[in-house]
Amino acid sequence: MFDNFPLWPVPASSGAGNVDALFIFLVLLAGFMCLAIFTLIVVFAVKFRYRRGHRAEQIEGSVPLEVTWSAVPLAIFMVIFVWGAVIFFRERTPPREADAVYVVAKQWMWKLEHEQGQKEINELRVPVGRDIKLIMTSQDVIHSFYVPAFRIKQDVLPGRYTTAWFHATRPGVYHLFCAEYCGTEHSGMIGQVVVLEPAQYEAWLAGGSTFGSLAANGESLFRQLGCPTCHRSDIQGRGPNLVGIFGKPVQLEDGRTVMADENYIRESILSPNAKIVSGFKPIMPTFQGLVDEDQVTALIAYIKSLSRSPEGAAGPAKPAPGT
Amino acid sequence: MASTAIPVEREHYLNTDYGIRSWLFTTDHKRIALLYLVTITVFFFIGGFFALLIRLELLTPAGDLVLADTYNKLFTMHGQVMIFFFLIPSIPAVLGNFLVPMMVGAKDLAFPRINLLSWYLLVAAGIVMLHTIITGGVDSGWTFYTPFSTAFSNTKVIEAGLAIFIAGFSSILTGLNFVVTIHRMRAPGLTWSRLPLFIWAHYATSIIQLLGTPVLAITLLLVVFERAFHLGIFDPTRGGDPLLFQHLFWFYSHPAVYIMILPAMGVVAEIIPCFSRKRIFGYSAVAMSSIAIAVFGFLVWAHHMFVAGISLYSAMIFSILSYLVAVPSAIKVFNWTATMYKGSIHFDTPMLYAMGFIGLFTMGGLTGLFLAALGIDVHVTDTYFVIAHFHYIMVGGAVMGYLGGLHFWWPKISGRLYPEWLGKFAALTVFLGFNLTFFPQFILGYLGMPRRYWEYPPEFQVLNVLSTAGSTILAVGYVLPMIYFLWSMRYGKIADANPWGAAGLEWKTASPPPTDNFREIPEVSWEAYNYDEIPAPAEVPVGR
Numbered sequence: 001m002f003d004n005f006p007l008w009p010v011p012a013s014s015g016a017g018n019v020d021a022l023f024i025f026l027v028l029l030a031g032f033m034c035l036a037i038f039t040l041i042v043v044f045a046v047k048f049r050y051r052r053g054h055r056a057e058q059i060e061g062s063v064p065l066e067v068t069w070s071a072v073p074l075a076i077f078m079v080i081f082v083w084g085a086v087i088f089f090r091e092r093t094p095p096r097e098a099d100a101v102y103v104v105a106k107q108w109m110w111k112l113e114h115e116q117g118q119k120e121i122n123e124l125r126v127p128v129g130r131d132i133k134l135i136m137t138s139q140d141v142i143h144s145f146y147v148p149a150f151r152i153k154q155d156v157l158p159g160r161y162t163t164a165w166f167h168a169t170r171p172g173v174y175h176l177f178c179a180e181y182c183g184t185e186h187s188g189m190i191g192q193v194v195v196l197e198p199a200q201y202e203a204w205l206a207g208g209s210t211f212g213s214l215a216a217n218g219e220s221l222f223r224q225l226g227c228p229t230c231h232r233s234d235i236q237g238r239g240p241n242l243v244g245i246f247g248k249p250v251q252l253e254d255g256r257t258v259m260a261d262e263n264y265i266r267e268s269i270l271s272p273n274a275k276i277v278s279g280f281k282p283i284m285p286t287f288q289g290l291v292d293e294d295q296v297t298a299l300i301a302y303i304k305s306l307s308r309s310p311e312g313a314a315g316p317a318k319p320a321p322g323t
Numbered sequence: 324m325a326s327t328a329i330p331v332e333r334e335h336y337l338n339t340d341y342g343i344r345s346w347l348f349t350t351d352h353k354r355i356a357l358l359y360l361v362t363i364t365v366f367f368f369i370g371g372f373f374a375l376l377i378r379l380e381l382l383t384p385a386g387d388l389v390l391a392d393t394y395n396k397l398f399t400m401h402g403q404v405m406i407f408f409f410l411i412p413s414i415p416a417v418l419g420n421f422l423v424p425m426m427v428g429a430k431d432l433a434f435p436r437i438n439l440l441s442w443y444l445l446v447a448a449g450i451v452m453l454h455t456i457i458t459g460g461v462d463s464g465w466t467f468y469t470p471f472s473t474a475f476s477n478t479k480v481i482e483a484g485l486a487i488f489i490a491g492f493s494s495i496l497t498g499l500n501f502v503v504t505i506h507r508m509r510a511p512g513l514t515w516s517r518l519p520l521f522i523w524a525h526y527a528t529s530i531i532q533l534l535g536t537p538v539l540a541i542t543l544l545l546v547v548f549e550r551a552f553h554l555g556i557f558d559p560t561r562g563g564d565p566l567l568f569q570h571l572f573w574f575y576s577h578p579a580v581y582i583m584i585l586p587a588m589g590v591v592a593e594i595i596p597c598f599s600r601k602r603i604f605g606y607s608a609v610a611m612s613s614i615a616i617a618v619f620g621f622l623v624w625a626h627h628m629f630v631a632g633i634s635l636y637s638a639m640i641f642s643i644l645s646y647l648v649a650v651p652s653a654i655k656v657f658n659w660t661a662t663m664y665k666g667s668i669h670f671d672t673p674m675l676y677a678m679g680f681i682g683l684f685t686m687g688g689l690t691g692l693f694l695a696a697l698g699i700d701v702h703v704t705d706t707y708f709v710i711a712h713f714h715y716i717m718v719g720g721a722v723m724g725y726l727g728g729l730h731f732w733w734p735k736i737s738g739r740l741y742p743e744w745l746g747k748f749a750a751l752t753v754f755l756g757f758n759l760t761f762f763p764q765f766i767l768g769y770l771g772m773p774r775r776y777w778e779y780p781p782e783f784q785v786l787n788v789l790s791t792a793g794s795t796i797l798a799v800g801y802v803l804p805m806i807y808f809l810w811s812m813r814y815g816k817i818a819d820a821n822p823w824g825a826a827g828l829e830w831k832t833a834s835p836p837p838t839d840n841f842r843e844i845p846e847v848s849w850e851a852y853n854y855d856e857i858p859a860p861a862e863v864p865v866g867r
Contacts, residue, residue: 005782005785005786006770006782007766007770008769008770009769009770009771018698019698019699019701019702022696022698022699023693023699023702023769026692026693026696026699029689029692030686030689030690030692030693033685033689034682034685034686034689037656037660037681037682037685038682040660040663041660041663041678041681041682044660044663044664044666044668045663045668045670045678048599048663048664048665048666048667048668049667049668049670050600050667050668050669050859050861051667052861054667055600055667056599056600056601056665056666056667056854056855057601057665057666058601058602058854058855059601059602059604059661059664059665060602060604060606061604061605061606061607061608061658061661062604062605065605065657065661066605066608066654066658069653069654069657070650070653070654073649073650073653074646074647074650077646077647077649077650077692078643078646080646080692080695080696081642081643081646081695081696083696083698084642084695084696084697084698084699084700085639085642085697085698086698087697087698087699088629088635088638088639088642088697088698088701089635091698091701092635093635107475140470140475141468141470141471141474141475142468142470142471142565142631144630144705146705146771146773148702148770148771149771151701151702152701152702153630153701153702153704153705154630154632154701155630155631155632157559157565157566157632158470158559158560158565159559159560159565160559160632162632175771175780177771177773178773179704179705179706179773179774180468180705181395181464181468181471181774181775182471183395183462183471183475183476184391184392184395184462185391186395186775186776186777187386187391187773187775187776187777187778187779188391188778190780
């Protein structure tokens, strides 16, 4: 309607409506409270304005009133808290079967990689009606992945993975902003999320890519780096067998148990001695500086794929589409 | 000097000595307050100048007025100057310095020389900050987020950090002075329950300054160590944790919001009873809510970090704690409003500022409820919604309170009255200019415009133009008082000891007060805000 003067952001994800609903509730509540306070001030100001000979009536205060106007706001606040927390819980808990997109942020661009191997820069194509999980890291400073139309935002940190997810409901082109100040071209670190109809998306997947899938790239890198020497897939070698470990708890040498998620695998590649699996020795060299963020991503995608197919390393990597 | 020939003028703190040394080496809290007033006014206009440049750049979507790097320096230094060199010292160091000893019936603060030292520290810090600005500036954002500040920015991060580090000690020493003065130097009969609420507010503020500021100092020192000596503290490539920085930084910087707003709340709690001719409604609730804000204010810092990568459950805990700290603020708003009920209200300039304060602080506070709601915060954090919210608190709240207080106590400080109609005009200008500047930013924020953007998509332009237009009006509203205050020092009508008919010990001594405040230490036998015993000035028939 107002192309140059929008007053409401387009809602384009399954979560956007929930955020808008709470926001509208809060606008009404805040509007009502402002109106109440402003009306009282104006009414008092007019009604009790100074008139010669008229004196103010001294009032000490009132304990029942103090209790009321502490308890009632507190009760309302708790409703807002719970409502906000429920939305947040949903926003922060990606569905298990979501399609992964790997995001690497750097000064000042977004690099995006689909599991099928398609790479994009400052543009993310996703199908409408599917759950998309973003697994994000930064090569330098803190950035923040922000799509106003989806009402999602998540800081992207160097040295670890953070995640976000969405379920686009409306085809279209939406802003992708970096929301955490990151230096000179911070305001130029913008891009777009293109939500396509499923058929269009499949056509795009099939058309463009000459790359292998992310997991297949990871597998060849895994061999290139000599990982299978220790991480054997048939038996336990000098390093743990990686088949089926992703997403499972791992028993550590010091007695702790950690979840084998993206952050754990990443740490095990870059600082292998940080967490030693029970029964193994700290013999693995670090790959810090030998692999970049994109390669770590590919390795993780490969290790994840080992958990999907029961037959192990023999057939994890799906053939790259279009080859 | 042949002073015997001239009719002897009453001696007060301003005319005891005119030499420059008598100012630079003074230990009189009132003179030190004026030194602070001059210092922070300079910084206010520097910070305001940066703000105007920011608004001008944002008039158009393209980055066309200044370079991207310049813009980044402008918003960084606007924040640093306004927060550390204007807002934090503003009410405490100027009005608090002037009034705390007088309000408790003392001749000076507990440590007059430490008081002078804290001004020198602020000046030293200010010189370092000015040097930083002049020799290239800093672009880390006022928040110094790592690893950008420690490993990527190639501007003067260390120098700016040092400036703020030094300014922090000024703040700590002022807080220390107030705490000791309020505890140890109250006049006989002035029990805790008879203290003006301005004193309660400053007591709460001082506690935060004492407990919070050292953490900021430590944090900045760690930033300097990492940047200068490449220690791995916050930078993950050296084994550090960038979130550790954010926790440490906000542990101070959230309570710092209360350092800025609590004193303004104290000012308002003085002004409203005076111009309503009434005792404040719910004295102990207002006093205790200041303490509650100071205590709870320390437990909510991570609500700045909901999308930073902290765990789901810690986010929930910080969200619920943030709602708890909103309750005492709500209590204050209700009690101020109730104080006007059945009053006999006069609309002099300070009252206009106080009423404006209630309105703008209410809007700032209510939009805080939006940000504390986790699901909403994810969308609006780091957007213009946050910018609008905290400017409603810090400019709509703290600066309105500061200006209201300055007008209220100006007759006491200078012995002169400012031109009342100009005062009212300026107050109205500030109120309108402020709302036009910052209200559109709430909408921009919900639309999704991120903060700290040099360029922005064209659909955000109309709202940005409104905001920029408002900022020019706001600027006029801020320049006016400076002009007429200066004018009034020479040409203003002579003020008597108590031109507003206000309660409080500071009004029981001459305007301007003598150097040692009171000829004899008063003995207090009345409750605070005993307006039933003090006639309004308009009711006094002759000779006021």
